[in-house]
Structures are given as C-alpha cells and as structure tokens.
Amino acid sequence: MRSHLLNDLTAEHYRRSVTEGVERVAAKLATTDRPFTGVTVDALAPRIDAIDLDRPLGDTGAVLDELEEVYLRDAVYFHHPRYLAHLNCPVVIPAVLGEAVLSAVNSSLDTWDQSAGGTLIERKLIDWTAARIGLGAGADGVFTSGGTQSNLQALLLAREEAKSDSLADLRVFASEVGHFSVQKSAKLLGLGPEAVVTVPVDHDKRMQTVALARELERCRADGLVPMAVVATAGTTDFGSIDPLPEIAELCAQYGTWMHVDAAYGCGLLASLKHRDRIAGIERADSVTVDYHKSFFQPVSSSAVLVRDATTLRHATYHAEYLNPRRMVRERIPNQVDKSLQTTRRFDALKLWMTLRVMGADGVGRLFDEVCDLAEEGWRLLATDPRFDVVVRPTLSTLVFRYVPAAVTDPAEIDRANLHARKALFASGAAVVAGTKVHGRHYLKFTLLNPETTAEDIAAVLDLIAGHAEQYLGESLDRAS
C-alpha cells in the first residue's frame, strides 16, 4: 500500500498515474460534442450506489474506467461553447498546471512553516490585486474559498469596526439583486433578522442611490448603526454594477464601511477595454474578487481585499502550537492571522502560473471577448420578436424570455420558458440558467467562454424557441 504514498520512492508511479488521468481528460475534452449528456438522477444514482467502497479495485486504470461510467461521461462540461448557464468559466491551462503542482506539494498556507515560498507568492498576488483595484499602500487581504467566504469575512471586519453596543442595531445595505451570501453572513454574524436592508434597483438593475441615501438617513434617524453598504460590481443575474462613486460618497458621509462585491466583475480589473466600468472600486474598504469566475481559474480561487490592513486583526487568534504571539514580533508571515480558515489550499499558485504564462492582459482579453459577445447576444435578442430581453449587459450575462405573440397568459409563458430550459438540459445540446424577474420566469445566459460565438447564441435561441413552441402546442392539445 505504501506504493500509493507520494514520495521519493514513488515518483515514477506518480508520473504514470497522473499522466493516465490527464490522458483520459484530454481525450474527453477532444471528443465532447455537447456540454451535457442529459443523464437523469435516476439513471446515474444506481451506478454510483452499486459501487462498494470497501472493495477497492487497486488498479488506477480500472478506477479510471469506472470513473468514466460514474462521472466523466456525464459531467457538465464548462469548456463546451454551448454551456451558457451559471458563473462557471472554462479554465486556462497554466492554472490547471498550477492545480496539479499545488496538490502534489500540498503546502498549507496557514503558516510560514507549512508553506514558505507559497506564503510570499500569495502575498504578492494580494498586493497585485490591491494595486489593480487602487486600494493604496495600506491594503492587504487573503485568499479564500470563494465569494461567499470573502463576503462573510468583509462583513465580519465591518461589524467589528462599527461602533455599536448592540448587534441588533446594526444595518447592512445591499441592493435587491445583491448576492444571498450577504443575508447568510448577517445571520452567521449574529445580526438581527432585520439587519439587511434591501435597496431597490433602477431599470438597469443598479442600486438606486437616492433610495440608499433615504435608507441611510432613516437608519440614523431611528438611532440605528449603518454597519456596511454592500455594492455589487457585477450582479449574479444581470452583471449590473452599482454606481460605485455615488455609493462611496454616501458611505463617507455616513461613516459606513463600503464593501464591493466584485465576485463577478473583478475580471474588469484585467480588462483592456472596459476597466472604466468599475471606476470607484478604489474607494472601497473591502472588496471580494472571485478569480474562479472571471479570471478563468479552477474552483476554488477567491480573495478578500481590505484598504486598511490593520482591520484584518479582527480575524486574528493565536494558538501556541501554530502561530504564537511572539511570531508576530519576529515578523514571521503567518497567513492564518488574516484568515477564517486554518489549513488552507495554495490556490494562489493557479493565478500565479496564469499571470506568469499569459499575463494579466491575456486574461483581460478573454474577459473582454465575453463582454463583447454579450453585447452581440443582446442585439440578437433585442431585434428578435420572439424574445424579451431585460437589460443591456455591462458584463456578460443576458436575461430574457420567450414571448410568443399569440399567447397572452403570463403564467403560460412562464411554463413554456421553464419547459424550454428543462427540455434543453435533458437533451444536453446546451445548458442555460433561469431566474425570476418581477415574479416571472426568465432564462439566463452567463457567457464566460470566449469560444462561444454569436452563431452558438442564435442556435441555442432557436432550440429554446422550438422547445417552448412544442410545449405550447401540446398545451393547446391538452386544452382542446
């Protein structure tokens, strides 16, 4: 069994095993003709149920054969140009290489004595990101598992910085299309059920700053404490970016922590064409970035950045066995002092490899391509009478619905759109997402694949219309 431990004696076994796995995935990538097979839970579950985990196969090749049956064959493939659903990106090869290296070396980024150079690489990427944002010389941050954790940590710091004796008095402001992790964080942080005040959005799904100003004023008048405003730079559904400069002004006026949730919009930090769309982000007290959304990085790769490094002390605890206080005096860089996690992956290496091979411009060009593609898609939708499209994209999502001229019942239109999404998924020909707008069912494309073309978008729209029409036709038959 020792032959399975990665060490000096097994280097050759390691090379062969990993190569075998890489060969399978490479073959898969080369032959995948649809983003999904359309497999159902009922078809897949028995295959996995049938495997006895207490009877190992021993042989890597046999296990890879089995993996083909239980996973690889029916996985949802984000690299396919007709995967248009969620905020998942195709990944860049330098990052996948980084992933292979970091899991083999298995550094843990909590303390210097478990990572050495990894710690410095992560710190350099944090400094690089903070500089791209424009947070100034006092900035810092740490890699996290994702935007949810980044938002949680940012709000923890904001809570600790807020001057209040009572958690029940704290208020957090976010737009009605902000991410649900804001609500989750408020709950985890012990704030009251009324803590998150949702601010309405305008036509373009951007926070209405007039409404924000009104809510901040009301908060103050009620003797409550405005703990933080969460501005979203790239809402999950619409890619809309809240008016950051105006929000920054209001935060300054009310002495409120400004958090920018740029989980999605952070790709603009590398953009060559659209960087100005997140102007104002440099005024944030904290920023969430998800490299695994718009920097083409494998899950997970995310960070939280802060303007004032000293605020990270709110996440600092010392343990004698790990990061005793004296290490701070000795200036030993222990990243655990800044993190909610203890043992932590060296995710930063993926971004490092990416920047060293492709450069930031390489990433920015890819993101610019998908933003431009979304603009083309919007034009297709806006000129197609079969569809109603919600907002002109700022990033790379399109929210729309099929609206047949002959059908006036909105509930029936809802059902047709829901059916189209399901039928498309079951066919595997494309994967699209869905959401609700003003209580009605819409469909959503999240475009993060530069390989997707306007022709792909047009073809998928035809498929959607076809499924919806078929549903409506059958529905008529049912009625008569």
Ligand SMILES: *Cc1c(COP(=O)(O)O)cnc(C)c1O
């Ligand atoms: C995706 C997303 C998050 C959550 O990030 P995870 O990496 O999925 O945890 C937070 N905010 C916004 C705006 C997002 O789009």
